[in-house]
Amino acid sequence: MNVAYLYSLIAVVVLGLIAYAGVEAAGLDVLFGVVIPYLALIVFLIGFANKVLDWTKSAVPFKIPTTFGQQKSLDWIKHNRFDSPYTTGQVVIRMLLEILLLRSLFKNTRVGFGKGQRIAYKWVVWLWLFAILFHYSFFVVVLRHLRFFAEPVPFFVSFLEKIDGMFQILLPNLFLSGVLLLGGALLLLLRRVLLPKLVYISKPADYFPLFLIIGIAVTGLMMRYLDKVDVVRVKELAMGLATLQPGIPEGGISGLFYVHLFFVSILVAYIPFSKIMHMGGVFLSPTRNLANNTRAKRHVNPWNYPVKTHTYEEYEEDFRDKMKEAGIPVEKE
Amino acid sequence: MNDKNKIITGLVIFFLVVLFPFWFNLIFGAADASTAPEPELTEKAEKAETCVAETEHMRTEHMQILDQWRDTVVRDGQRIYVAENGKEYDPSLSNTCMDCHSNKEKFCDRCHNYASVNPYCWDCHTYPEETE
Ligand code: HEM
Numbered sequence: 001m002n003v004a005y006l007y008s009l010i011a012v013v014v015l016g017l018i019a020y021a022g023v024e025a026a027g028l029d030v031l032f033g034v035v036i037p038y039l040a041l042i043v044f045l046i047g048f049a050n051k052v053l054d055w056t057k058s059a060v061p062f063k064i065p066t067t068f069g070q071q072k073s074l075d076w077i078k079h080n081r082f083d084s085p086y087t088t089g090q091v092v093i094r095m096l097l098e099i100l101l102l103r104s105l106f107k108n109t110r111v112g113f114g115k116g117q118r119i120a121y122k123w124v125v126w127l128w129l130f131a132i133l134f135h136y137s138f139f140v141v142v143l144r145h146l147r148f149f150a151e152p153v154p155f156f157v158s159f160l161e162k163i164d165g166m167f168q169i170l171l172p173n174l175f176l177s178g179v180l181l182l183g184g185a186l187l188l189l190l191r192r193v194l195l196p197k198l199v200y201i202s203k204p205a206d207y208f209p210l211f212l213i214i215g216i217a218v219t220g221l222m223m224r225y226l227d228k229v230d231v232v233r234v235k236e237l238a239m240g241l242a243t244l245q246p247g248i249p250e251g252g253i254s255g256l257f258y259v260h261l262f263f264v265s266i267l268v269a270y271i272p273f274s275k276i277m278h279m280g281g282v283f284l285s286p287t288r289n290l291a292n293n294t295r296a297k298r299h300v301n302p303w304n305y306p307v308k309t310h311t312y313e314e315y316e317e318d319f320r321d322k323m324k325e326a327g328i329p330v331e332k333e
Numbered sequence: 334m335n336d337k338n339k340i341i342t343g344l345v346i347f348f349l350v351v352l353f354p355f356w357f358n359l360i361f362g363a364a365d366a367s368t369a370p371e372p373e374l375t376e377k378a379e380k381a382e383t384c385v386a387e388t389e390h391m392r393t394e395h396m397q398i399l400d401q402w403r404d405t406v407v408r409d410g411q412r413i414y415v416a417e418n419g420k421e422y423d424p425s426l427s428n429t430c431m432d433c434h435s436n437k438e439k440f441c442d443r444c445h446n447y448a449s450v451n452p453y454c455w456d457c458h459t460y461p462e463e464t465e
Contacts, residue, residue, distance in 0.1 A: 045351075048347075055340070056337045148448075150357050150362070154357070157449060158449060158451070161451070171399075171400045232448055233369075235369065235447060235448055236369050242355055242358050243366060249369075251389075283343060
C-alpha cells in the first residue's frame, strides 16, 4: 500500500476544510477572496519567470534530439521529416504536434509476452486518451471562466459556451467540459492507484496536483449543479479582482465557492514548484526542440570558453631547428 | 546565445495571455463593472412584494422552479403551484413570471448578460413586447 496518495488526499481535504471554516465560521472572506488569490498570482508570476530564466542558463553541450524515424540522408532514402526533423520549420511542426496532440504519449507501448514466450510490444492508447481528455477540457473550462473575469464577456467565451452546452440537458445547462475534466482527472488518478508499476514510481508530488484538480472540479460542479452559488456575486468579486478594485460583494458568497477559489489559488501558486511546470518545460525540451542535423551543421556549445590552441604547424615553427638536429622529419623545410 | 531572447519573448507572451483579464477590462471594460447592474422591478412587481419564493432563493434557484413547473404542467397536468407561503400560482413562465416581470430587458437580461447566461427557454417561449 502506497501512503503517498493517502497523504495527498488528506492534505487536499484539510485545505478545503480550512477555507470552508475560515469563511463560514471565522468570517475571513477578504483573506480567502482577495488576499490569497492575489498572493497566489504574484507567487505564480515570479516563480514561473524565475524557473524559466534559470532554465535559460542551462548548457546545451550537445544536440540530443530523440528520433523516431529516418534522418535526412541521401536523396533516395526517404526522410521522416517530423520524427527526425532537419530544418527549423520541421522542428516547429514537430513541437506543435507534441504540444497540441501530445504525440509522444500516443506512442506508448507495453512490453509483455506474446504467443508462447515471445516478447511482444503492444500499443497502449489509454494514457494518451485520458491525457488529451483532461488537458483539453481543463483548457476549455479555464477559458469559459473568463465570463467571470471580463465585462463585456468576449465573443469566444460565449461561442465556447454554445458548443460546450450543445446538448441542452440539465439546468443550468450542462457544460460537457466540466464533467470531462473530472472524468479525465479521475482516470489519470486511477492509473496511478491501480497499476502496480505506476504506484511504485509515484510520489506525493504526483498525487497532490491530481487530487487538487479533482477537488477543484468537484467543488465547481457542485456550485453549478447541486448547491448553487450566486454567479452574479461571484462575477462582482472576480471583476473586483480583475480591475484592481477588490471587494466582497454585498450579501456574501457561499463557503463552497471559497473552497473552490482556495484550491485554485493553491494550484496556481504551486505550479512553479511542481511537475505542472511541464507547461513551460515542454517548449524547452532539447530532445524535442533541436534539429537532427549534426552531420550537416556543427553544434558548438555556446557556453564554451575560447580554448587556447597550439597547432602542429605552430609547434613545428617553434622547434624546427631542434627537430632537424635530432633527425625528426619535418613537414616544412 | 540568442536562445535567451527567444525564451524571454515567449515568457512575455505567456504572461500577457495569463493577465488577459487585467488589460482586457482596462481597454474594453465599462468603468464600474465590479457592481452588477441592478434588475429593475415593474410597479406590479413592487406591489406584489414577494415572488413565488424568497429573493435569496430566487436568485440561485429560479431555473429549477421553472424546470419543475414544466414537468408538473406538461407531464402531470397539474396547473396549480402552492408556494412556501401557502399562496397559489399558475405555474407558467409567460403568464405568471412575465406578468409581473414584463420588462425582460431590464429585469431578466440584466443579470443574464452580466453572467453570460443564455437560457434557451426563449427559443420557444415568447415574452411581452417591451412597452416604453
Ligand atoms: C484552474 C482554474 C479553475 C478550474 C479548473 C475550475 C473548474 C471548474 C469546474 C469544472 C466547474 C464546473 C462548471 C463548469 O464546467 O463550468 C467550475 C465552476 C465554477 N467555478 Fe471554477 N475553476 C477554476 C477557477 C475558478 C476561479 C478563479 C473562480 C473564481 C471566480 C471560479 C469560480 C467558479 C464558479 C462560480 C463556478 C460555478 C459556475 C456556475 O454556476 O455556472 N473558478 N469551475
